[in-house]
Amino acid sequence: MTTPAQIVCLMGPTAAGKTEIAVQLVENFPFEIISVDSAMVYRGMDIGTAKPSADILKQAPHRLIDIRDPTESYSAAAFRADALREIKDIAARGKIPLLVGGTMLYFSVLQKGLSELPPANAELRALLTAEAQAYGWPHLHARLLQVDQTAGDRIHPHDAQRIQRALEVYDLTGKSLTAWQQAGVTPLTDYDIINIAVTPFDRAVLHARIEQRFATMLQAGFLNEVRGLFARGDLNLDMPSIRSVGYRQAWEHLLGNYTHAEMQARGVIATRQLAKRQMTWLRSWPNAIEFFDSLAFKNYAKIDEFLKSRLNSI
Numbered sequence: 001m002t003t004p005a006q007i008v009c010l011m012g013p014t015a016a017g018k019t020e021i022a023v024q025l026v027e028n029f030p031f032e033i034i035s036v037d038s039a040m041v042y043r044g045m046d047i048g049t050a051k052p053s054a055d056i057l058k059q060a061p062h063r064l065i066d067i068r069d070p071t072e073s074y075s076a077a078a079f080r081a082d083a084l085r086e087i088k089d090i091a092a093r094g095k096i097p098l099l100v101g102g103t104m105l106y107f108s109v110l111q112k113g114l115s116e117l118p119p120a121n122a123e124l125r126a127l128l129t130a131e132a133q134a135y136g137w138p139h140l141h142a143r144l145l146q147v148d149q150t151a152g153d154r155i156h157p158h159d160a161q162r163i164q165r166a167l168e169v170y171d172l173t174g175k176s177l178t179a180w181q182q183a184g185v186t187p188l189t190d191y192d193i194i195n196i197a198v199t200p201f202d203r204a205v206l207h208a209r210i211e212q213r214f215a216t217m218l219q220a221g222f223l224n225e226v227r228g229l230f231a232r233g234d235l236n237l238d239m240p241s242i243r244s245v246g247y248r249q250a251w252e253h254l255l256g257n258y259t260h261a262e263m264q265a266r267g268v269i270a271t272r273q274l275a276k277r278q279m280t281w282l283r284s285w286p287n288a289i290e291f292f293d294s295l296a297f298k299n300y301a302k303i304d305e306f307l308k309s310r311l312n313s314i
Contacts, residue, residue: 006311008099008311009036009194011278012198013206015271016199026098029314032063036103039241048226064086070241077109104282113187144166
């Protein structure tokens with residue numbers, strides 16, 4: 001029996017230091033990076049997504065970034081298809097795919113598979129949006145808990161995009177999103193998957209890093225980046241790209257709804273909430289996962305040692 005090709009999934013919350021670790025790994029292992037980030041797919045959204053710089057991308061190229069215009073949507077199903085194509089290409093050339101990012105839904109769909117969900121329905125989405133505008137997304141989240149508690153427990157009460165989709169699926173079919181996802185999925189069994197999670201084990205340290213990173217992004221011209229998107233005239237807050245953490249708060253500031261200080265504070269809070277959701281995903285991960293304190297002394301050496309013990313071709 002032939003040994004299956006291996007892939008490494010490097011996960012972690014925002015601001016955990018994933019990119020720095022991934023670049024080090026590329027220097028020491030035959031890895032090629034595939035980005036697992038639902039915001040980095042968008043062109044022109046660089047500073048606010050902490051997209052790797054041109055120098056880093058030259059040193060360690062990342063696949064699946066800058067592949068969509070911000071007017072376009074990008075689904076978990078599209079990511080899975082794109083990622084499987086890139087994984088196959090990398091493995092065929094004798095390299096090891098290193099999937100790096102914080103979009104836990106994408107990691108989950110890649111590894112566990114995705115059922116054939118009903119397509120989007122514009123009329124129903126408009127009705128759900130109108131209901132949310134009248135009563136708020138927590139109101140719709142409460143309704144979701146009644147028809148699909150599993151999805152409701154997983155989805156944040158203000159995650160408009162996922163609440164809308166879960167209710168849309170139920171209202172269209174009478175069958176919950178969870179039931180659809182559990183039926184007919186095809187898990188990824190062609191590869192030996194090594195899951196690694198990196199995060200500061202001290203939550204206060206992670207929160208401080210988030211606050212500092214948001215301030216650094218502002219100093220680097222984040223608001224000017226968003227102004228450029230705002231000036232296009234074809235983007236709005238209903239689009240997944242502009243709903244990304246940080247971009248939404250900056251957009252509200254440009255609309256005059258937040259002061260600069262409010263925008264910054266809300267951006268930090270939203271990023272912390274994102275990190276909390278990411279950690280919830282990681283702690284409930286169904287498959288074996290190895291955790292490393294991304295800021296601990298000699299942390300990289302420990303990751304290096306672990307990978308050398310697990311990779312077949314090293």
